[in-house]
Amino acid sequence: MTTAAKLYGKDLSEYDDVDVDDLLAQLTPEEINILAKEVDPDDSFMPPSERCSYECDKSPTGPLNRKKLIEHINKQALETPDRPELKPYVPGVIRGKKWVPPPQESAKEKEVEEQIAIDLGEEYEQALSNATQEEIIDLAAILGFHSMMNQDQYHASLLNSGQPVGLGWDGITKASQPKPYPMEPPNDTDVDATIKQVREDDASLIDLNWNNIKNISDEKFIQLFEGLEINTHLESLSLTNVGLTDKTAQRLADALEKNSTLRVLNVETNFISPAVIVRLIRALLKTKSIEEFRCSNQRSQVLGNKIEMEITQLVEQNPTLLRLGLHLEFNDARHRVAAHLQRNIDRIRKDLTLRLQFRFFNMNHRKPALIQ
Template identity: 30%
Template sequence: MTLSFKKDLDKYKDLDEDEILNNLSVDELKQLETALEEMDPENALLPAGLRQKNQTTKQATGRFDRERLLKYLEKEAMEYKDREDIVPFTGEKKAILGVHTLVTSNQTYDGTGAKEGYNNVVKGEKMNPVFDEPPNPTNVEETLDRIKRNDASLTEVNLNNIKNIPVPTLKDFAKAMEKNTHVTKFSMAATRSNDPIAVAFSDTLRENKTLRSLNLESNFITSAGMQSLIDSLRDNDTLTEIKIDNQRQQLGTNVEMEIAKMLEENNSIVKFGYHFTKQGPRSRAAAAITKNNDLVRRRRVEGDQ
């Protein structure tokens, strides 16, 4: 097959190209010129006018008039007959097609309602009332006096949500708790307590050996005041529960690490209310609390035996 193909090509070797071009007509020459032009319609790098040769042979009928062209297009569109709908329109299909979402409330009322109102009965959902919490009924002055007198009937102090207690009065509470031997639970969440109050209660934790639970949540204690509390808890072996979460400022990584170290050294705290922001201190604190609870369980089992 290769030899026969070469034989077919041999007959074109003696052709005279000039003679062929001279025998072409004008139209054939234009077609040849178009075929030989190096144009690429898909080349995005070329300008639009150079991607393809202008093939328009008609003469321009006049100057370009945009307004006249728009009127002509509008006229053609108006005269064009719409295609007839094979399936007639029915109102039941509006919900399937989603048309009901395009209708306003007034249009819906005009179509379905009457002068007396809607035909159907609409019943509102009953809402359960939410009442404000009652204020804390604790008498601050009387409670402070009973703590100072070491009243045996006072075992729990609740000052939560009393925001108008002066700072000196709160310090007096901390000072009175140092020598009290009957109060086992002291709670003062959301009392606007700050660092001086935390320092005062750190002294209380060093002296008091009766207090079992202390709640200082939702206050304004910063890392400095919390560090003082942490230092006092290292030497305290009677407190079993302390809550210090939800302070105005975040305590920071260093304080959280100190908290975890304190819990590892303290064997009495079995409940610690604080949401750690770092994984390392959180894991160490959880392990320490688990260890302390296990110690409590072992002591209880040994006591039963």
């Protein structure tokens, strides 16, 4: 039970049945003016005329006649002379600056912009493809895309139609029940067997995933990186949350300088220092084969301006890197890295387009074989 509201020790529930209009009718004009000064001027429930501090003491000349008022305003507007122009008007003479429309983009630039695709990732793509219509509408409302909803859906969301009692805009805010998700199965990759495959350059081993495997010794890491130097088939290596330290990461950097087939490297959530991260990124310039490198969430969350600028300079020298998974705090470094990665993506897309065009040209203009 809630306690009754009180003012100066008196219960306010006694005044629920009191008619305010009758009380105001009993007040004199002087008392009403004093009461108006005590009212909060920022009260949005009061009309603007009563919240204005200006007070007019003139007596009214008569009732309001809107038609005569508009006629009087129009008459004054017609009778008031125009301001004289400083420069007289001459037909055919342009006064001031002439507006010139901005240059239109060429059709080729528009085609290039339309060809750029947005990669949302496998998780977001799968979530959006399996989402129902109601979930898409809720997501559009959260993001502010009200234009994606039709008129019936918009008014239904405002009127809470179809919503059970207690939910919707007028309901009490409460947390929704979380959906139970099954735990991810443990990584059952055989460490010793995969090390042997890497050292023997097994052609069937293209993707190696050691994520979340605990208690891997430094000797096994060194054996893996020694085999990586001579391996010519492995394309993706994931070492997330495996306890990688600066000692083993230095050995990984040496292996990257000799390997020319690895395209994806993931060393997130480990214990690598910022200086060794720079060493790894510098190693990518040796063979220039890595397209995706991820190394965020390390021992030091803040890299510092000096380290970030050094990483930016190394990334700008890499012509093959397309994705960099690393949090950069400073805007200059973040923008320069993003611009360079976008240039690499555009250049590769352009090269691929030219190759396809050249291939189709050869197919269409191939000379027919002579009939003997």
